[in-house]
Amino acid sequence: MTKSKNEFIIEKGLLITALSSIVIIALIIIFIFIEGLPAMESYGPINFIFGLDWSPSDNQFGVFPMIIGSLGITALSLLMAVPLGLFCAMFLAEVAPNSMRKILKPTIQTLAGIPSVVYGFFGLIILVPIMREQFGGTGFSMLTASIILTVMILPIIISVSEDALRSVPHEYKEASLALGATHWQTIKNVIFPAAIPGIITSIILGMGRAIGETLAIIMVAGNVVQIPHSIFDPVRALTSNIAIEMGYATGIHYNALFATGIVLFLMIIILLIFANYLHYKKKVTIGGGYL
């Protein structure tokens, strides 16, 4: 019976690989919290999250401006990426001739694959000077970061929405067209509503990616800790805060950066729970499908 013994060993081995994700997640949570909680405790979780001052040399650790920074950049980039992405997805799923699709698909794959540092670099070299000339100031701003992020989250929004649009049963469309509706009316009234769960999922995924992006934002956002008064003000994101200061942080400052990580982690978990609630089973393709 060596055959069945083999089978047993293989099954258990595979089970162990399957459990690795859980183990890793558990380790990440444990280590981030072990390092981060001391700062939250000594500074007070409320003060930490809603405090307006971040000044490590004075032991001031309030991340509220960074939360606003992250959310502001994310909201602004969604404002630009969602309409463009959705129209592009509808174009791909419904309108584009085959030749056009053959160009657009690899385009989206490539956009998804370009390293975020390259986007940041491009922003730094091209976009920041343009913004400076057009709107004054330094050119490093919430808006600049949002424009770069728009390009970065576009592929996820397009590919997941396109997939959702495509999986709407063909009969719906035919039924609508047969009633004399125009193609656009059909898209607007039949196909789009049926694809809503997938489309919202794509937006959540884009949001997650925007909140999590680090270096591209650092390179163009200006990184000043403040609650911005306009979209042309420089801001600092939660992620940037960690990346900028971890290089020299010690003691409670070091812990406070891990605590910043906890805040980020919780924001992502909230998004995930929301996405899970939508229950849309996304396909994984080149071009994204991930937070």
Next chain:
Amino acid sequence: MAFRIISPKNVQMIMKAIFWAAGITTIVILLIIIGYVLFKGLPVINLDFLFSEPIDSGRSGGIFPMIISSAYVTLIALLVAAPLGVGAAVYLAEYSGETTAVKIIRFGAETLASIPSIVFGLFGLAFFVIYLGMGWSVLSGGLTLALMALPTILAASEVSIESVNKSYSEGSLALGATKWQTVYQVVIPAALPGITTGVILGMARAIAEAAAILYTVGAALAIPISLLDPARPLPLHLYIIATEGISMENAYGTAAVLVILILVITITTNTLLDRYTKKMMGR
């Protein structure tokens, strides 16, 4: 009949124009970014740039150690993440029912896929660098990247294994093949295009990543030899020399190398997958 300013037909025309505009905008964005980076970067790239060491912390000289560093950490990441990811995918798709345990595993993988890279970086710093004492090294960096690549590989593999026609495994089992023989010799080969895509996506993610290795791999300019040597992969190098204003010219060159790498990966994968699928389907 309600009064309409614009007839549905005209709306249709306008919307069609908007659709086309959206599609073309996306292409133009890519062309501008890639075009600009290549336009500025290609003149910098030559054999000397690719195969020599940086001089004066990257002010001049080449990026050879960075290429080696990138290859090194990516290889480590794949060696760890590919077996774990594919193994887990096989288990989830073929061996488990929809039990609570499986739901937890899947939620774990999804969470892992969603964690921001800088948080991975924090974890890598606390766990690999400090707790396990690996220091700033290719090993710490590579393992951190492995954690990031794992969920990508897992999800893509699981989807493609699940979509393998069930009649294949029935045919194999009916011939008296064991479960594992069936999985290994029939299901996995049929799912190979999808699994390969997953591994390559994971690889692309590892090659492109900088935030996760910012505080795990060090920033050394020398060629890493041992697993415990610090290193400076390409994206990290680009980040450092661009933000510290060390050399814009070398930054262009490095960015162009990264873009070319991603282009090559995307194009070869697409063609290879196409070919494999065609051959398998007997066309």
Next chain:
Amino acid sequence: MEYRIEVENLNVYFDELRVLKDVNIKIRKNIVTALIGPSGCGKSTFIRILNRMNDLIDTFRMDGGVLLDGEDIYDPKVDVVDLRKRVGMVFQKPNPFPKSVFDNVAYGLRVHGLTDKDALGERVEESLKAAALWDEVKDKLDKSALGLSGGQQQRLCIARTIAVEPEVILMDEPCSALDPISTTKIEDLIHKLKKEYTIIIVTHNMQQATRVSKYTAFFLHGEIIESGTTDQIFVEPRDKRTEDYITGRFG
């Protein structure tokens, strides 16, 4: 022993649904037995009992005895993998693996431990010849099997099955996805194979049942209404329901 398979008081359930009810049947050696009956009456379920393919379904439960050569195949000591090697199966839709023609036939041999190249080549050729496919594929052994026509694919599946030398071959509507010419070829093949193998074939085609089988069993709503020689069933059915069915007065 005269009988290859003996089924006693077999009941099969999927969840609470009783799909086979007190089925009793004895199947003779080296003879073709046809199973007929309207859609959903449990023919596939029954045939999949014989090589334990139903074990793959989570909700499957059964009781009763199923003996192959006098041994209970549902005995906990029985190795399912060995059993399936002895009881081969050809499916309704041709399902060759996405591998080359050669590898498809060699597959079963390889998983059972045959690695010698020459021996493999010989057995593959033999099996393809036995399945009347050799002449058509001998020049494309290394081409993907999915490039063959439907009828060729089905004969390949038969070749793949006989390569591992089973005692019994189960065929679940093997011709239902094929054109008339391919169907004739498969029927000829069944005639050829019945000398060496015990064959059980499910078919919706009454002519086919009379052409290929010696014995026939008629299923209805999970029960065997009547079984006997094919001549008797088709010429002088004892049960009114059998008569209704074979004369086409029945769903």
